[in-house]
Amino acid sequence: LKVLLNAKYDIHVLKNHNVDLKGFHFDTMIAMSLLNENEPSYALKNLANKYGQYFGYEDTSATYEELFGKGGFENTPLDIGSIYAAKDGHLTLMFYDFIMEQFERMPELKEYYFDIERDITLVSVEMERNGFTVDLEYSKTYAKELEHDVKMLEMELKRHFGDINVNSPVQLSEVLFDKLGLHKHFPSNWKRSTDKTTLKKLSEHHEGCKVLLQYRDINKLLSTYVIPLPEKTDKNGKLHGQFNQSGTVTGRFSSNNPNLQNLPYKARKLIKASEGKVIVGADFSQIEPRVLAHMSGDDMFKAPYITGRDLYSEIASQTFKKPIEECLDGSIYRKYAKTILLGVMYGMSPNALAGMLGVPTYEAEQFINDFFGTYQGVTDFVKLQNDLADEHSFVRTMFKRKRRFIGHKQVAKAYKSVCKKMEEKYGEVPNDIWGADMPYKDKAALWKVAKPYGRVKRMSVNAVIQGSAAEIMKIAMIKLWKHCLEKGYKFIATVHDEVLIEVPETITLEEVEMLENIMADAVKISIPIKCDVEMSRVWGEGVSKKAWFEGENK
Numbered sequence: 063l064k065v066l067l068n069a070k071y072d073i074h075v076l077k078n079h080n081v082d083l084k085g086f087h088f089d090t091m092i093a094m095s096l097l098n099e100n101e102p103s104y105a106l107k108n109l110a111n112k113y114g115q116y117f118g119y120e121d122t123s124a125t126y127e128e129l130f131g132k133g134g135f136e137n138t139p140l141d142i143g144s145i146y147a148a149k150d151g152h153l154t155l156m157f158y159d160f161i162m163e164q165f166e167r168m169p170e171l172k173e174y175y176f177d178i179e180r181d182i183t184l185v186s187v188e189m190e191r192n193g194f195t196v197d198l199e200y201s202k203t204y205a206k207e208l209e210h211d212v213k214m215l216e217m218e219l220k221r222h223f224g225d226i227n228v229n230s231p232v233q234l235s236e237v238l239f240d241k242l243g244l245h246k247h248f249p250s251n252w253k254r255s256t257d258k259t260t261l262k263k264l265s266e267h268h269e270g271c272k273v274l275l276q277y278r279d280i281n282k283l284l285s286t287y288v289i290p291l292p293e294k295t296d297k298n299g300k301l302h303g304q305f306n307q308s309g310t311v312t313g314r315f316s317s318n319n320p321n322l323q324n325l326p327y328k329a330r331k332l333i334k335a336s337e338g339k340v341i342v343g344a345d346f347s348q349i350e351p352r353v354l355a356h357m358s359g360d361d362m363f364k365a366p367y368i369t370g371r372d373l374y375s376e377i378a379s380q381t382f383k384k385p386i387e388e389c390l391d392g393s394i395y396r397k398y399a400k401t402i403l404l405g406v407m408y409g410m411s412p413n414a415l416a417g418m419l420g421v422p423t424y425e426a427e428q429f430i431n432d433f434f435g436t437y438q439g440v441t442d443f444v445k446l447q448n449d450l451a452d453e454h455s456f457v458r459t460m461f462k463r464k465r466r467f468i469g470h471k472q473v474a475k476a477y478k479s480v481c482k483k484m485e486e487k488y489g490e491v492p493n494d495i496w497g498a499d500m501p502y503k504d505k506a507a508l509w510k511v512a513k514p515y516g517r518v519k520r521m522s523v524n525a526v527i528q529g530s531a532a533e534i535m536k537i538a539m540i541k542l543w544k545h546c547l548e549k550g551y552k553f554i555a556t557v558h559d560e561v562l563i564e565v566p567e568t569i570t571l572e573e574v575e576m577l578e579n580i581m582a583d584a585v586k587i588s589i590p591i592k593c594d595v596e597m598s599r600v601w602g603e604g605v606s607k608k609a610w611f612e613g614e615n616k
Contacts, residue, residue: 063087065158067106067150073187090157092179095308096171097164100466110153117160119153170462174533178461179307182536185543185553186305192552192564193300197334197600201292204331208284215277222270228277231256244268279326287329291320301333305556312525313463313532315556322557330602339552340567341601342574344542344581345560347592348373349531350407356587357460357530360439367589374400380436381429402429406440407527409520412493427493444523451522460530467518477515480508534591535559538584545580549573562601571611578607 066072069089076083091104101109110119129146130138138146165172219228226233234256239245244264245252258275265272295301301320309316317323335341351373355364362380366373378389378399389395398419405415416426434441450457452474456466481491484504492498495509539553539561546553552564563577574595581593596604 065090065155067091067154067157068104069183070187070190073184074190077187077191086180086184088158088180089183090154090161092183092308093161093165093175094157096175096179096463097161098466099308099311099313099464100468106150106153106157110157113157113160117156119156123149171464174461174463178533178536178540181540181543182307185539186307188543188553189305189555190302192554193296193302194333194554194601195336196292196295196299196301196332198292198295198299200334201288201332205284205288208280208288211280212277212284215273215280218273219270219277222268222273228274234274238264238268238271242268244271283326283328287320287326288332291329291332294319303555307536310532311465312529313459313536314528315532315535317555317557322555325557327602331600333601335564335567335599338567339564340569341554341598341604342563342565342569342577343560343596343598343601343604344563344578345558345594345596346531346535346538346581347594349534349559349591350527351403352587352589352591353460353527353530353534354407354440354443355589357526358437358439358443359588360437360443363437363440364589372396374403377403377433377436381432398429402433405430406433406444406523408524409522411516411520423494447522447526448519451518457522457526459526459533461533463529463533465522465525465529467521470515470518473511473514473518477511480511484508531559534585535561538581541580541584542577545577571607574607 063085064083065088066086067090069086069092073083073086090106090109094101094104094109103109107121111121114120126135126146135143162172165175216228223234223237226237228234235254238256239254244267245254247264247267258278261271261275265275291301303317303319303322306316306318333341352367355367365371366376372391374396375386375389375391375393378384378393378395379386381399381402382389382395384395389399401415401418404410405418410418412423412427412430415430416423419426419429421429434444447457451467451470453471455468455470456464458464484491484500487504488500491508492500495505495512498505535556539556542561542563543553545551546563549565551566553561554564555562561581565573574597578593578595582591585591595607597607597610598604
């Protein structure tokens with residue numbers, strides 16, 4: 063059995079020398095991220111210095127630079143270098159014993175690591191080695207198109223703002239606020255900015271800001287993706303990114319080189335299926351609302367999923383007390399319902415929700431209250447997560463992983479103490495602290511505790527929902543990966559709630575539906591899990607499996 067730290071890296075290095083690592087047993091770095099997702103560093107030396115006192119380790123050795131000087135390890139004599147390297151191997155094994163002691167105290171976490179995270183490391187290796195095929199010819203054509211668009215937009219910006227460098231926040235601010243006086247559209251306490259949010263608001267009052275947003279989007283697409291990505295391909299035109307299974311505190315995957323989570327939709331066209339292959343994209347449908355429905359046990363919230371009706375139309379109809387016919391796709395009520403649910407799952411404040419909906423804060427607050435008044439099971443679930451965070455400084459996901467909020471128990475006590483004083487003094491605790499009719503001293507005292515308390519209150523609910531959805535995705539990925547190994551398919555990526563698999567173009571409808579069913583049935587919960595499947599030769603230009611097999615792929 064092999065115990066490693068950052069196993070993915072070692073497996074890659076060995077594979078590069080035509081050696082397959084057999085008996086992969088444990089990655090201390092990934093296991094440590096389960097024990098504490100808030101670690102500032104997972105480097106072996108940093109972890110050992112922090113926890114070594116608990117397993118008899120004290121670092122008295124010289125640093126690498128002190129021993130060998132600056133430069134490559136490859137110049138170190140092998141007999142000396144192997145002794146230095148052996149220390150890390152020995153330390154990793156000591157650290158493994160320490161982690162296993164913690165796992166024995168937390169059998170659910172131990173089971174989660176060995177059942178899910180260990181295999182996900184191997185899935186990550188597979189995705190990174192398979193890589194994407196980049197359409198190098200198309201990327202050149204696309205780059206020329208975008209360069210032309212950028213030049214045209216630069217000319218238009220010059221007409222609006224004069225001969226300035228629009229990429230300079232200082233020069234842009236001078237024109238927008240000093241010359242054009244656009245700050246008049248903001249409150250007096252507003253801070254000068256040229257960020258996207260500000261420009262979006264200003265675009266309602268000045269056409270040049272709308273053009274500037276277009277320019278930024280296209281320029282970023284060109285300079286961050288269309289030009290650099292083809293340069294990072296190997297000799298076979300493959301782009302090999304990195305996938306990090308513990309890249310977020312909620313357990314969701316992150317990726318880099320490229321960051322698929324941030325990859326603009328238009329940049330997807332750079333990625334194509336290999337010769338004779340097709341890309342199957344399988345995407346969980348509304349996985350986070352489904353997790354909320356299951357974990358809350360709210361029968362009214364679960365009903366649309368059980369009966370096959372539209373969740374957002376149902377929420378709109380129930381919350382706003384409107385006939386379902388007035389809440390169908392395209393209606394303002396359905397749009398509101400979708401945003402309100404997002405606000406509930408992500409702990410959005412009434413102010414933030416009001417900004418998204420374009421309504422007054424009091425109206426957004428009423429929407430939230432109406433939603434919670436309608437869905438009692440969801441209300442109880444949200445309160446339970448808040449209470450657990452207050453009492454224990456952590457919450458648990460569906461598979462019993464912890465999301466820790468260090469020191470929150472003390473923050474919650476302080477917050478509730480200040481709230482009690484405010485109630486005694488003013489009769490209530492204001493939602494809009496700075497807009498409340500009370501002395502500045504009291505506002506500041508309340509804000510000091512309300513801000514950190516509110517942050518965790520929002521995060522606690524989302525951590526459970528998003529973390530549980532991430533677990534379902536990882537279990538589905540493992541099952542799909544094992545099926546792909548049997549069939550000779552290539553698992554190439556995961557992004558958000560989607561997996562990408564490269565399959566032969568001769569694949570049948572039944573074989574595609576097998577992939578779909580494996581994903582949808584990976585975890586059984588109290589409502590059906592659904593996934594949407596697209597097929598494409600170019601990523602981002604997919605069609606449904608039905609359309610594909612009816613000939614739209616020709």
